Amino acid sequence: MTTSLIMGQPAPLSSARGEPRRRRWDRWLPAMVLLAPSLFFLVLFTYWPVARVVGQSLLVGRFSGDNTIGLGNYQRLFADPHFTRAAWNNLVYALGTIVPSLIFALAFALGLREATRLNTLLRTLVVMPLLIPLVAAAALFSFLLLPGDGLVDFYLARFGLGMVNWLGDPDLALGSVIAITVWKNTGYYMLFFLAGLAGVPQELLDAAKIDGAGPWRRLRSITLPMLGPTFAFVVPVALLNALTQVDHIVTLTLGGPSDATSLLLYYIYQQAAQNYDFGLAAAATVVSVAVLLAVSLISFRLLERGTHYES
Amino acid sequence: MRADGRLLSLLAVSAAALLWAVPFAWMAVASLRPGIPADIASLTPAGPFGLGNFVEAWKSGSFPLWYLNTLIMCGGILLVQLVTISMAGYAFARLRFPGRDLLFSAFLLQLLLIPPLLIVPNLATLVSLHLYDTLLGIMAPYFASAFGVFLMRQTFRAIPRDYEEAAMLDGASIAALIRHVLLPLARPGLVAFAIVSLTAHWNEFLWPLMAVSSPKNQVLTVGLASFASGAEAGSAWGIVAAGTFLVAAPLLILFLIFQRRFVSSFVLSGIK
Numbered sequence: 001m002t003t004s005l006i007m008g009q010p011a012p013l014s015s016a017r018g019e020p021r022r023r024r025w026d027r028w029l030p031a032m033v034l035l036a037p038s039l040f041f042l043v044l045f046t047y048w049p050v051a052r053v054v055g056q057s058l059l060v061g062r063f064s065g066d067n068t069i070g071l072g073n074y075q076r077l078f079a080d081p082h083f084t085r086a087a088w089n090n091l092v093y094a095l096g097t098i099v100p101s102l103i104f105a106l107a108f109a110l111g112l113r114e115a116t117r118l119n120t121l122l123r124t125l126v127v128m129p130l131l132i133p134l135v136a137a138a139a140l141f142s143f144l145l146l147p148g149d150g151l152v153d154f155y156l157a158r159f160g161l162g163m164v165n166w167l168g169d170p171d172l173a174l175g176s177v178i179a180i181t182v183w184k185n186t187g188y189y190m191l192f193f194l195a196g197l198a199g200v201p202q203e204l205l206d207a208a209k210i211d212g213a214g215p216w217r218r219l220r221s222i223t224l225p226m227l228g229p230t231f232a233f234v235v236p237v238a239l240l241n242a243l244t245q246v247d248h249i250v251t252l253t254l255g256g257p258s259d260a261t262s263l264l265l266y267y268i269y270q271q272a273a274q275n276y277d278f279g280l281a282a283a284a285t286v287v288s289v290a291v292l293l294a295v296s297l298i299s300f301r302l303l304e305r306g307t308h309y310e311s
Numbered sequence: 312m313r314a315d316g317r318l319l320s321l322l323a324v325s326a327a328a329l330l331w332a333v334p335f336a337w338m339a340v341a342s343l344r345p346g347i348p349a350d351i352a353s354l355t356p357a358g359p360f361g362l363g364n365f366v367e368a369w370k371s372g373s374f375p376l377w378y379l380n381t382l383i384m385c386g387g388i389l390l391v392q393l394v395t396i397s398m399a400g401y402a403f404a405r406l407r408f409p410g411r412d413l414l415f416s417a418f419l420l421q422l423l424l425i426p427p428l429l430i431v432p433n434l435a436t437l438v439s440l441h442l443y444d445t446l447l448g449i450m451a452p453y454f455a456s457a458f459g460v461f462l463m464r465q466t467f468r469a470i471p472r473d474y475e476e477a478a479m480l481d482g483a484s485i486a487a488l489i490r491h492v493l494l495p496l497a498r499p500g501l502v503a504f505a506i507v508s509l510t511a512h513w514n515e516f517l518w519p520l521m522a523v524s525s526p527k528n529q530v531l532t533v534g535l536a537s538f539a540s541g542a543e544a545g546s547a548w549g550i551v552a553a554g555t556f557l558v559a560a561p562l563l564i565l566f567l568i569f570q571r572r573f574v575s576s577f578v579l580s581g582i583k
Contacts, residue, residue, distance in 0.1 A: 027406050027407055027408040028408045028409060030402075030406060031402045031406045031408040031411070032408075034398040034399060034401060034402035034406070035398070035399050035402050035414070037394065037395040037398060037399070037454075037455070038395045038396070038398070038399040038418070038455040038456075038460060039455075040455075041395070041451070041452070041454040041455035042417075042418065042421060042455045042457075044436065044451075045426065045429070045433060045436065045451065045452035045455070046420065046421045046424050046429075046452075046455075047417075047420075048432075048436070049424075049429040049432035049433050049436065050424065050429070050432070052432040052435065052436070053429065053431055053432040056431065056432065056435070104327075107324070107327075108324065108327070108328070111320055111321070111323070111324030111327075112324060112328075118325075122324065122325060122328035123328075124567070124570065125328045125329065125331050125332040125335075126328050126331050127566075127574070128331075128332070128335060128563065128566070129331070129334075130510075130577075131510065131514075131559070131562045131563050131566045131573075132514065132555075132558075132559040132562070132563065133513070133514035133515070133516060133531075133532045133535070133558060133559070134514065134516060135516045135532045135535055135536050135539075136514075136532075136535060136555045136558050136559045137334070139535065139536075139539040139543075139551055139554075139555045140334045140337070140338055140552075140555055141334065142539070142543060142551075143337070143341075143351075143352075143543075143548050143551060143552075144333075144334060144337065149351065149352060150352060151333070151337055151352040151354075153352075154350070154352030154353065155352070183331065183334070186331075187331075188577065191574060191577055191578050192578065195578045240422075240423065240425075243428070244425060244427050244428050245427075246517065247516040247517055247532075250516070250517065250520070250536075251516075251536045251539070251540070265427065265428065265517075268430065268431065269430065269517065269521075272430060272431050272434070272521075273521065278431060281430075281431045282431050282432070285428070285429065285430075285431050285432070288428060289424065289428060289429075292423055292428070293423060296423055
């Protein structure tokens with residue numbers, strides 16, 4: 001994105017009459033008129049809310065009328081074991097969803113690279129989960145993972161494997177939720193890997209092959225480095241998803257059993273919608289936004305550094 | 312030897328892709344099996360089959376209302392977005408003004424600060440604007456779209472400036488310029504954006520859940536959640552499958568018909 005930001009604008013439309021500096025300010029009014037509608041909604045629902053939630057988080061004393069300014073909400077937040085659990089879970093969830101989805105996505109992209117009729121059909125199967133709501137995926141998996149009668153146990157029983165309480169066992173629940181997310185998002189990332197692979201020159205791979213490089217070596221030394229820009233886009237998107245998509249938690253596990261599947265945004269939702277503790281919810285929002293901004297910035301920087309741009 | 316390897320990898324990737332489709336296969340099969348069969352998990356049951364679950368689901372949920380609300384929400388968001396992103400995209404692509412790059416970066420912040428994350432302050436804003444529990448309240452935070460502005464900026468940049476200058480020289484009015492030159496040329500960008508926006512909002516859950524309280528304002532995803540938990544309590548899995556199918560079908564069908572369009576739009580959403 002930074003590269004396109006820097007790319008300059010072509011010369012002004014009309015001939016160069018008048019002071020350049022003045023002309024630039026003359027453009028300011030029409031630009032503002034064009035930007036005003038977007039800016040209006042951005043201020044109202046993006047910028048102002050950030051300021052507002054910081055304010056909300058600093059307002060202490062929700063029962064008596066006289067609120068004071070202080071860090072009380074943050075003290076309560078960091079002392080709350082439910083919050084620390086949600087933060088830890090979110091870390092596990094982020095790693096547990098991103099790493100396997102990217103590996104699967106890349107494997108699918110490599111395997112389905114050639115656009116044969118069969119491959120196109122198989123690609124469709126992998127992309128389909130992207131098109132359905134996460135709550136619909138949750139509804140399907142609530143049956144697939146049902147202990148005993150559910151589809152997974154039904155077919156596992158044929159191999160003599162017993163009943164597993166996939167969503168009810170605190171040791172398995174987060175893993176099950178992770179599996180749902182991996183199933184849902186892999187197809188999306190695969191599309192980007194497919195697009196990225198199209199940019200890897202076949203001659204380069206062929207030349208390496210002639211030089212005796214095996215498939216693994218070609219992947220490591222040519223394909224993966226050339227997919228740098230793809231990773232630089234997909235990883236931040238996957239991180240954003242890990243922090244902002246909790247629909248399946250809300251409908252399927254309610255954060256349970258015993259907080260095993262509670263994530264940061266679910267914790268915020270719980271404080272706001274169930275406990276009406278807006279001070280705590282606001283403080284948790286500020287922490288989440290800070291984490292999101294920091295993590296995106298870092299991942300973007302790191303990946304950008306390892307990226308090779310053409311021209 | 313080499314051919315064997317290729318065959319093996321084809322088999323592996325086919326098996327994996329088929330495994331990926333199992334939840335859909337179950338949804339389709341189970342939705343067509345009336346009653347509460349003991350082997351409801353089976354992907355290859357003997358029958359009987361019928362449309363009873365769909366009738367039941369349609370009756371016990373408020374599907375017509377949910378479809379209508381979802382259409383109004385998605386359509387409303389998209390209509391306003393198309394106006395705001397075209398205007399802003401044009402400004403960033405064509406006009407040179409002080410602070411432009413800084414402002415553009417500020418726009419892009421919205422890619423991260425999405426409404427579900429800002430539930431707490433945005434709910435307070437909706438209440439003070441008297442928009443809580445209205446469809447307009449669900450829509451409003453999406454009326455500006457950083458992604459759309461970015462996409463339209465790229466689109467307008469790709470249109471040669473000469474076209475506009477020629478039209479201006481011919482004495483075309485601004486309105487004519489927009490209608491006959493800019494919009495037709497910007498159409499691919501607008502279509503791509505429309506597909507991404509429609510998919511995102513059709514599937515969204517948490518924000519519509521929070522922004523609305525009365526059943527008459529519920530959208531499909533929110534309706535499905537309450538509907539499914541009711542049917543699950545009665546172990547009516549066939550009805551759950553049918554209800555899920557009803558919610559997912561419109562986009563899935565559109566996707567299967569316009570697959571190329573969808574895929575290229577999604578990929579465009581990751582343009583750098």
